[in-house]
Amino acid sequence: MIISPDKDDFLTIFHILGRIVLGLACFFLIPLFSAGIFKEFAPFYDFLLSFLISASLGFLMILVFPYKKEVGWVHSFFIVSLSWIFASLLGALPLYFSSHWNSFLDAWFEAMSGFATTGLSLVNDLEHLSLSCNLWRHLMMFIGGQGIILAGISFLASAQKGGVSLYFGEARGEKIFPNIIATARFIWKVSFIYLGMGVFFYTFILLRKGLSWIKAIVHAFCLFFASFDTGGFSPHTGSIFYYHSFSLEIITLIFMILGAMNFNLHFWLWRKSRKEIFKNFEIKVFFSSLVILTGLLYLSLKNNHWFLFREGFYQLISAHTGCGFTNLSFFQINRFKESTLFILIIAMAIGGGLCSTTGGIKLMRLGLIIKAIKGEIKRIIMPYKAVYKDTYHHLEDKILEQAPVREAFIIISLYFVFYLLGALVGLFYGYPFLSSLFESVSATANVGLSLGITHPSMPALLKLVYIFQMWLGRLEFLSIFIALGYSLSLLRK
Numbered sequence: 001m002i003i004s005p006d007k008d009d010f011l012t013i014f015h016i017l018g019r020i021v022l023g024l025a026c027f028f029l030i031p032l033f034s035a036g037i038f039k040e041f042a043p044f045y046d047f048l049l050s051f052l053i054s055a056s057l058g059f060l061m062i063l064v065f066p067y068k069k070e071v072g073w074v075h076s077f078f079i080v081s082l083s084w085i086f087a088s089l090l091g092a093l094p095l096y097f098s099s100h101w102n103s104f105l106d107a108w109f110e111a112m113s114g115f116a117t118t119g120l121s122l123v124n125d126l127e128h129l130s131l132s133c134n135l136w137r138h139l140m141m142f143i144g145g146q147g148i149i150l151a152g153i154s155f156l157a158s159a160q161k162g163g164v165s166l167y168f169g170e171a172r173g174e175k176i177f178p179n180i181i182a183t184a185r186f187i188w189k190v191s192f193i194y195l196g197m198g199v200f201f202y203t204f205i206l207l208r209k210g211l212s213w214i215k216a217i218v219h220a221f222c223l224f225f226a227s228f229d230t231g232g233f234s235p236h237t238g239s240i241f242y243y244h245s246f247s248l249e250i251i252t253l254i255f256m257i258l259g260a261m262n263f264n265l266h267f268w269l270w271r272k273s274r275k276e277i278f279k280n281f282e283i284k285v286f287f288s289s290l291v292i293l294t295g296l297l298y299l300s301l302k303n304n305h306w307f308l309f310r311e312g313f314y315q316l317i318s319a320h321t322g323c324g325f326t327n328l329s330f331f332q333i334n335r336f337k338e339s340t341l342f343i344l345i346i347a348m349a350i351g352g353g354l355c356s357t358t359g360g361i362k363l364m365r366l367g368l369i370i371k372a373i374k375g376e377i378k379r380i381i382m383p384y385k386a387v388y389k390d391t392y393h394h395l396e397d398k399i400l401e402q403a404p405v406r407e408a409f410i411i412i413s414l415y416f417v418f419y420l421l422g423a424l425v426g427l428f429y430g431y432p433f434l435s436s437l438f439e440s441v442s443a444t445a446n447v448g449l450s451l452g453i454t455h456p457s458m459p460a461l462l463k464l465v466y467i468f469q470m471w472l473g474r475l476e477f478l479s480i481f482i483a484l485g486y487s488l489s490l491l492r493k
Contacts, residue, residue, distance in 0.1 A: 008068035013078050016071060018061025020083050024090060025054035030139060031094070035132035038214070043130040046097035054090045074482065081483040084471055088112040091140050098133050100124050102456050105463055112467045114140030116474035117357060119232020119324035119448020120466065122456045126237045131218050134235050138225040144474070145229025145259070145357035146191055187263050190270075191228070198224035198255055205248050223248075227255035230358040232324020232448030240314075240327045249310075249327055253317055260286075260321035260352025262364075268395055281392040282353045285367035290320060293347055300340040312340070315449070319347035322358035324448025334451060338434055341451075345438055348447045349419065359446030359473050361415045364394070365408035372405045414477045418444050418469055425465050426453060439466075444473040 028051035035044035069075070091111035092104060101107040106122040113120045114137055123129065123137075202220035211219065222235045236242040240249060258266075265283070268276040277283060293316055301312050311328050318325045326333065336344075351360015375390045390400040419441045426436025431453055439453040443466040454466070472480055 011065045012067055012069045013075055014061055014065035015067045016079050017082055018058050021054060021086055022058030024087055025051055025058055031132040031136040034135055038131050040130045040132050043132045046094040050093040077479040077482040080479045087115050100129050106456055109463050109467055112470050115144035116446050116470040117141050117145045117229050117231040118446040118470045120454045137233050138222040141229045141231030142225040146187055190266050194228055195224055201251050209245055227252045228259040230259045230321050230323040240325045241329055249314055252325055256321040256323045260356050260358045262353035262355045264355055279393045281367055281394045282363045285363040293343055296343050316347055319344045322351050322360055322447045341434055341438055345441050348441045348445045351445055361412045365412055368405050368408045371400055422465055422469050429459050443469040446473050
């Protein structure tokens with residue numbers, strides 16, 4: 001039975017959305033102030049106008065839609081789904097005003113890519129984009145990587161139930177503390193500590209490369225946002241290839257892996273037991289898949305060992321963590337053999353840990369499915385009356401149960417369905433199937449690596465398909481499907 005919403009439900013939903021929009025408007029003040037400091041006058045007015053539009057919309061929604069009901073689970077899924085649409089549309093405003101995007105659709109694509117930490121881009125002449133606008137592109141990844149809802153949970157959810165449902169609605173699979181507000185604060189605390197470390201190391205390396213202090217610091221913030229939040233945007237068209245720095249590649253690899261780790265694991269390593277890194281099920285799945293994929297990559301690129309261990313291996317980690325950075329030129333990437341591209345597609349499709357900044361089907365789900373298959377094989381070959389229970393260690397010893405395996409199977413199936421559907425749309429427009437599949441997986445798994453299909457000149461429908469895939473992939477389907485079902489239930493009245 002589908003629960004049919006009434007007027008009070010929608011009043012509550014749009015009231016909360018108004019408060020989220022108002023909160024998001026405040027983030028425009030960061031590039032607004034930076035534009036003032038850098039004396040970038042046109043971007044200053046772009047961000048000022050974007051702030052005024054967003055703040056006015058937020059205030060208007062709060063006034064017009066009063067809070068009528070306690071936020072429940074169904075409300076939360078609807079709120080989360082619409083929050084990402086509102087955020088991307090409003091986030092696109094200063095991009096569109098800058099005239100570096102051909103249309104508002106292209107700017108919306110860029111903003112959704114930023115908030116969803118994907119990194120696919122339709123910008124024109126990135127080399128001459130203002131520092132403040134470039135900072136905003138990367139700041140969207142920092143907001144989206146931690147979670148749009150997570151940014152406001154402390155003041156959005158006075159009721160614990162509402163906070164929990166909003167948190168899980170944003171594709172967060174695990175809590176760190178019983179109190180959801182404490183969980184949100186810990187995630188932001190971790191992020192800001194790593195932010196300080198990242199900016200320090202990135203600035204040091206960039207200064208040694210000859211960048212000015214201002215440019216080095218801005219690029220340091222941008223590179224941290226893109227690496228830790230596994231976003232993949234870069235201040236320059238050439239991505240990491242632009243800097244020609246081996247030390248920068250090493251630092252980005254470290255922050256990619258940190259960003260792809262479960263925040264729960266960060267908590268255990270910081271406050272409980274560092275030995276968890278050696279026992280954790282997700283980490284074991286990650287290194288197992290990495291070893292297998294590296295072996296396959298070696299066979300694919302065996303004629304050039306240095307190319308494998310620097311360029312090839314870097315692409316593999318970037319794909320597996322969902323970051324999307326590349327240390328190759330566009331022409332070098334397109335020289336990869338089909339077997340190499342297929343290995344990168346598998347890495348992108350898997351992704352990182354649950355409750356992390358990355359996308360994809362996630363390591364835990366892959367591991368549970370593999371364990372379930374092995375368990376079924378053991379049950380078949382064991383004596384008839386034997387009782388078999390499989391266990392795994394994720395923060396504590398757990399028994400493998402049917403419910404998480406069933407959930408993992410459903411989510412993995414949905415990912416593969418949309419990976420294929422996006423590829424078929426690309427194929428319809430005449431792109432090669434493998435390239436179309438590569439781009440589709442990159443969009444749905446929120447990675448950002450591209451073989452050149454993502455371009456300002458690509459068909460408008462394909463842009464909309466990738467926007468939809470980035471939105472679906474970031475929220476992992478459930479919130480969006482429930483929101484759509486909630487809306488369609490109005491037709492049954």
